[in-house]
Amino acid sequence: MSVFHKMMKQRESFSISGRKIIDWINDNPELACHSTSQEIADFIEVSQSSIVKLTQKLGYKGYSQFKLAINEDFIRRKSTQVTPLHHDILSDDPLTVIAQKLVQTKIDAMVNTTNALSMTTCDQAIRWIDAAQRVQIVGIGGSALTAKDLSYKLLKLGITALTESDTHVQVAVARILTPQDIQIVISFSGDKKEVLLAAETAKQQGAKVIALTSPKSSKLRKIADLCFDTIADESENRSSSIASRTAQNVITDLLFIHLIQYKEDIARVLIDEIRSDVERFSSK
16 A cells, blocks of 8 residues: 555544645655655644654654655656556556456545544434435536435435536525525535535525535535545546545445434335336336
């Protein structure tokens, strides 16, 4: 496992200063390779001891060994002669290896996301969604697919779910929300201006905002009332948001199942009625 992947996998177990260090190193890998621990501490405005402690918690004897691992990873990335198709899947990989790598990427996203899950956050989100008059679900790009899937699931449970892929319509819907409504925003980066505008508009209207986003500090995390961490290795060498969408789907599927559990018999009756209605198509 690369040092960068190891840092993101363990990110949520660190303090605020530790997460700050990890985010800076991920954003500035080349500069980190050539900086001392004191120089990085000055860049980030944390203590030098915080950096040393972080490296030790990651399994390194000290900063020197940690810096060597970063340097080796960075050089390996730059010197790769084979073109990456997606993440660590290379253009000359046989199909069986591609399948194994793809499955492992999705498993890592699911396991890391569920391990970081807060039960308190999940329970609170379920209560808010169940009590809401309407639930707007916002997402663009790959996240829009997850948003649409979640809206179908909520509709099955008798919850009025509103989702539109058009960003102008998303803002228009957010404008008519009330304090009795909920907005769920799905964005791995948490910094897309389209979803941020929709989230800010919902907050102005008094609606509560639930975010599904990466653990990295973002504008969306600051706006949201509740955050679910979606943990995935989305490197620069990616052809689609496969890992992040997998992490998002784990959370939305979990919310759906938890809602069935929370609503008990009512949910089962609604699902059975919808199933019966659908079966009528094939019976004619």
